[in-house]
Amino acid sequence: MDIFVQQLVNGLTLGAVYAIVALGYTMVYGIIQLINFAHGEVVMIGAMVAFTVINALAAGGMPPLVVVLIGTGCAIPVCMLAGYAMERLAYRPLRNAPRLAPLITAIGVSIILQHLAMLVWSRNVMAFPQIIPLTTYNFLGATITGVQIAILSLCFAMMTGLALLVYRTRLGTAMRATAQNPQVARLMGVDVNRVIAATFVIGAALGAVAGVMVGTYYGVAQYTMGSVLGMKAFAAAVLGGIGNIPGAMIGGLLLGVVEALGAGYIGDLTDLCRWGIGPEASCADGGHFILFGSNYQDVFAFVVLILVLVFRPSGLLGERVGDRA
Amino acid sequence: MGFPVLLEVRGLEVSYGGIHAVKGVDLEVREGELVCLIGANGAGKSTTLRAVCGLLPARAGSVRYGGTDIAGVAMHELPRRGLVMVPEGRGIFPQLTVQENLAMGAYTRNDAGIAEDIERRYETFPRLKERRTQVAGTLSGGEQQMLAMGRALMARPKLLLLDEPSMGLAPRLVAKIFEIVRQIASQGVTILLVEQNARLALEVANRGYVMESGNITLSGEAEGLLESPKVREAYLGETA
Numbered sequence: 428m429d430i431f432v433q434q435l436v437n438g439l440t441l442g443a444v445y446a447i448v449a450l451g452y453t454m455v456y457g458i459i460q461l462i463n464f465a466h467g468e469v470v471m472i473g474a475m476v477a478f479t480v481i482n483a484l485a486a487g488g489m490p491p492l493v494v495v496l497i498g499t500g501c502a503i504p505v506c507m508l509a510g511y512a513m514e515r516l517a518y519r520p521l522r523n524a525p526r527l528a529p530l531i532t533a534i535g536v537s538i539i540l541q542h543l544a545m546l547v548w549s550r551n552v553m554a555f556p557q558i559i560p561l562t563t564y565n566f567l568g569a570t571i572t573g574v575q576i577a578i579l580s581l582c583f584a585m586m587t588g589l590a591l592l593v594y595r596t597r598l599g600t601a602m603r604a605t606a607q608n609p610q611v612a613r614l615m616g617v618d619v620n621r622v623i624a625a626t627f628v629i630g631a632a633l634g635a636v637a638g639v640m641v642g643t644y645y646g647v648a649q650y651t652m653g654s655v656l657g658m659k660a661f662a663a664a665v666l667g668g669i670g671n672i673p674g675a676m677i678g679g680l681l682l683g684v685v686e687a688l689g690a691g692y693i694g695d696l697t698d699l700c701r702w703g704i705g706p707e708a709s710c711a712d713g714g715h716f717i718l719f720g721s722n723y724q725d726v727f728a729f730v731v732l733i734l735v736l737v738f739r740p741s742g743l744l745g746e747r748v749g750d751r752a
Numbered sequence: 753m754g755f756p757v758l759l760e761v762r763g764l765e766v767s768y769g770g771i772h773a774v775k776g777v778d779l780e781v782r783e784g785e786l787v788c789l790i791g792a793n794g795a796g797k798s799t800t801l802r803a804v805c806g807l808l809p810a811r812a813g814s815v816r817y818g819g820t821d822i823a824g825v826a827m828h829e830l831p832r833r834g835l836v837m838v839p840e841g842r843g844i845f846p847q848l849t850v851q852e853n854l855a856m857g858a859y860t861r862n863d864a865g866i867a868e869d870i871e872r873r874y875e876t877f878p879r880l881k882e883r884r885t886q887v888a889g890t891l892s893g894g895e896q897q898m899l900a901m902g903r904a905l906m907a908r909p910k911l912l913l914l915d916e917p918s919m920g921l922a923p924r925l926v927a928k929i930f931e932i933v934r935q936i937a938s939q940g941v942t943i944l945l946v947e948q949n950a951r952l953a954l955e956v957a958n959r960g961y962v963m964e965s966g967n968i969t970l971s972g973e974a975e976g977l978l979e980s981p982k983v984r985e986a987y988l989g990e991t992a
Binding site: 597600601603604607608610611612613614615616617618619 | 805807826827828829830831832836837839843844845846847848852855856857859860903907
């Protein structure tokens with residue numbers, strides 16, 4: 428039971444971050460039907476920029492929270508610029524091209540960004556300086572750290588903020604209108620190019636914060652960190668129904684929980700000795716013969732992705748495509 | 753009429769889907785007029801209208817609105833200048849609520865009167881008021897057309913382009929829609945109406961143009977066109 432609550436806490440924390448990254452995929456998909464495979468790299472750039480700043484400031488004696496905030500404050504504009512630049516330079520010229528062209532371009536942008544990051548920051552893993560004291564709290568028999576609480580609250584604050592932006596403001600209404608019918612939105616006076624650019628920029632800003640959170644959570648950042656994280660967040664977006672904003676939030680949280688619970692129980696469940704079919708030499712004296720350990724954690728996201736694509740391709744809250752004008 | 757020309761189309765040619773659909777159209781709409789462009793399916797009426805508001809590129813010719821050439825003006829600039837179109841098929845935003853659709857019509861405005869204008873639309877279209885929080889995709893065809901027209905009015909247009917407002921509607925609703933068109937015109941909005949239903953269009957319009965395979969073949973006062981044997985035979989289903 429303790430493991431269950433513990434993994435639930437861990438899963439929700441990670442899932443909240445997936446949700447934030449998934450929002451970047453789903454918003455862009457919703458508005459121009461493009462899967463922006465380079466979004467994971469934006470998240471990576473956010474982490475790398477923040478780590479660079481945080482490492483530079485770590486010795487300065489400033490309060491850790493201030494250091495992290497300054498790092499994040501530097502990461503956000505850099506990522507927003509990256510998001511704007513990729514839309515303007517790579518995707519906008521292909522707006523009316525066959526759908527395969529921007530998709531392949533997105534993969535190209537992803538590779539370019541990853542290698543640029545490698546040139547800037549080298550192949551080495553960057554470590555998060557030991558500045559945040561480990562504080563833990565007891566929660567229903569599980570341990571929750573201060574960082575986890577911070578990540579969870581920040582993620583929920585960002586999701587609320589985004590929901591307000593999309594459903595309560597003029598820009599948000601214009602974004603949804605553009606997603607549903609760009610030509611008519613134009614007839615209403617919406618500068619569709621600006622709205623699309625704004626979508627990229629907002630998604631990138633969220634991604635930057637997500638990058639800092641992931642980096643802080645694991646304590647490391649590297650130029651390759653965006654690929655798997657990006658693919659998982661993409662899986663979360665598909666799980667929730669790509670193009671659907673509440674879907675990305677639910678999909679992210681759910682995926683994080685599935686992954687954490689999977690990692691928590693897979694060793695136990697694939698212990699052949701438990702089922703009485705393990706080799707005797709290993710199972711003697713309560714020994715184990717574990718087929719899949721928790722290092723298979725990353726598999727769950729993609730198992731979920733495959734299951735969704737097979738059984739419910741439109742996702743949990745998927746938009747019924749027939750409703751589009 | 754002595755009123756100044758609001759829209760002036762000269763020698764307009766448009767190719768659409770590989771077809772030379774509009775082959776040199778001249779037409780003008782004066783301030784305060786309700787002008788209709790009628791003709792059979794595929795005559796090039798909607799293509800003409802789409803080229804006027806920039807939805808389709810013109811191959812040749814000029815479109816002047818309020819005295820300036822609008823060929824190089826971005827489409828999203830036009831509503832700011834008072835030129836608003838209700839597209840064929842209504843073009844409502846199906847997943848926005850009725851109220852959000854109306855608010856989108858006022859996207860170019862930032863004055864204080866928007867909420868008041870929305871209420872005014874609800875007075876004209878009480879059905880929309882009942883359904884203000886419903887997503888627009890759940891409305892019937894007639895309600896969607898009313899929403900599309902109400903939304904266009906939210907921009908406070910000087911010139912309203914209506915593309916086949918009666919399309920796909922039951923006869924009773926068609927009459928209602930034309931009644932609304934007449935009402936809008938009486939409020940001083942200039943209208944260019946593209947319509948297949950020639951009789952109803954000519955009955956509400958001041959003047960009309962008849963289009964046939966990409967060319968204007970007849971034009972004149974609406975009453976005169978209604979009397980014209982050629983129009984009666986070809987578009988009103990009467991044998992001369």
